[in-house]
Amino acid sequence: MSDALDKRSLDSNSVGKIVNAAGSYGIALLLLALGALLQFTGVIHSFLSVQNMLNIVDTVALVGIVAVGMSFVTYSGHFADMSVPTTMGFTGYVCIELLRYGFIPAIIGALVVGLLIGLLNGFVVGKLRANPIIWTLAVNYVTMGVIRLIWVNKQIYPDMRGSGQEAVALFDNIYRFRFFNLIGLPVVILIILVIAGQFVMTKTTFGVKVKLTGSAFRAAKFSGINVERVIMAAFVLTAFTATISGLAVTSLSRVGAWYNGAGYDFKAVTAIVIGGMTLAGGRGSILGVLGGSLIIGILNNVMTLLGVGTFSQDMVRGAIFIAVVGVSAKSLRSLGRDDA
């Protein structure tokens, strides 16, 4: 009897999750329809072309990869990792600098640097309970300082450090390689990460621990969960995905520059929030976050085709971010599910 009840409550939960996740996909579909409508009425052109759809998917991949990792930080109730932009920039620099020793060592070097930043964040926020936003912001400034100190404001190019042709070609292909000449490598990475992330978040003990840490920190701590390690893992995951995305962005622009990751922190948080994950922690899903990334990607694309400038897009994104956070907090409160 109790088993059946448990099962039913679990079922209704997963149905709720699907509805929540479908919510963001519904909006994404609406945006697609809007784009199509605008094209049929002749306001914008080439929205429905294969090339444009590929463009959307490619940009979604870059944001989505970061968002998947960062959603673990948000899920654990630690809002966001503001050190993502310079983590992306720094790992790009490191990779290009190490290309002369071959492609694989360069990738490993970049990953190691990224993971070290993640470990540092995780230690200070998890163990010492520093304010996650302020601390990661500070790490962002420090990493920026390190970049400026080492490379003195210079940008570096993959082919100028005496690296082998082969390594450079491989590096260029991180972003440019396409399966069946269609689906880019970042997109495939994103899909793998989403599946893995969704699995980890819902089907493993670790995922449940993150959820409990996010929804009731003290309860999690006193029930014997090693919250410090959970939080550390969340930040390391963020740094890992930020590194991957940073390598893809660096490969795309073919230049190591400190501004390579600029804005990705905010884009990722917005994707997470639109995807139905609450900033209070413990609610949401990776599938929803993917939907949120799609919404951002399509919205950006439509706005660009409409001739809206990059800076106005920033304003729109910021306004949507605040609106979504406000509405979701309000609706949770009125449902009595959140006392925040």
Add this chain to the structure above:
Amino acid sequence: MHRPGKKNLLALGDKFRIYILFVLVFAFMSLFAPRFFNVFNLTSLLKSISMNASVAIGFTIVMICGQLDLSIGTVITFAGVLVLGLQPSLGFTAAAVVAVIAGGLVGWLNGLLVTKGKINSFIVTLGTMTILQGAIYQFSGGNSISVSTPEAFVVSDFLGKSLIPLVTPRILISLILVAIMEFVLRRTRAGRNFYIVGGNRSTAWLAGIHTDRYTIVAFVLSSVGAAIGGVFSVLESTSATLKLGENSLMYVISATIIGGTAMSGGKGGVLRSVIAILTLEMLYTGIILFGLGNEVKIFIAGLILAYVVLYEAYATWKHEKSLGQRPELMKELAERAALAARPASAE
């Protein structure tokens, strides 16, 4: 063993930590840094802090209220761009007033979203930061704005010329603002209420304080302070670059925490933050004077912020760990256990 004398001295040292630090850094730089101790350098030192000083006033009050305002950097640039952009059509005074009011509106919006929308303050201000960033580029077209009309130079000369040695009108404005806010926070009931709101929100509410109203006012003060800083800085330099407020957030957060304002709220002071800003600026000027370059300066500034946040987190962690611990009791228990164990081991 109580040694009250030593303890009091330590407590006193902790209380006046920032002033001691200030004197030490000042003495060190005066003795060792080349070309540090002269009227010209000290005046330019004061000039360069007068923007961040007025920003720090409001930021400290927000932090005393237990909130955080990440949008100050963009408010500075926004106000600066606005005043030079509007000046041809409105004239200097009206443009400056409009820019400060616009800054105040941003703060009001932040405060409303935090109190009525019940959203975390750094999430709200992260959003307004992005919106303002877009607005700045939109308004300026992505370029810095500069004016070179005669009136602009008159205003600039007036703000930058020394009244008495070390004090230019712009520095004086910042000093007056600091003095007023320090007085309000220390001596008036409204000022003390900010501390109560930050220290314990529900107690403040039960004591009949409009906690929401105080929080909103704190955010408005923060943005107005940032806007005033931006406006006067731009008026003196007659040009507004889009990087005007870029590093202010980093400087002001570190200075406020070094000054002893707690991130959890309810503790701190305006004057201490401003002294901390002065101390940091002396340090950065020293780095430049020692010939270490701008890169080192930015690196060290970031490192200081990280260290300060780390130290504060560590202190809180240690404090919370010691809560409810009773070392005497533990010692007694250990002794008792040792006594109980002795006959057992003898057998």
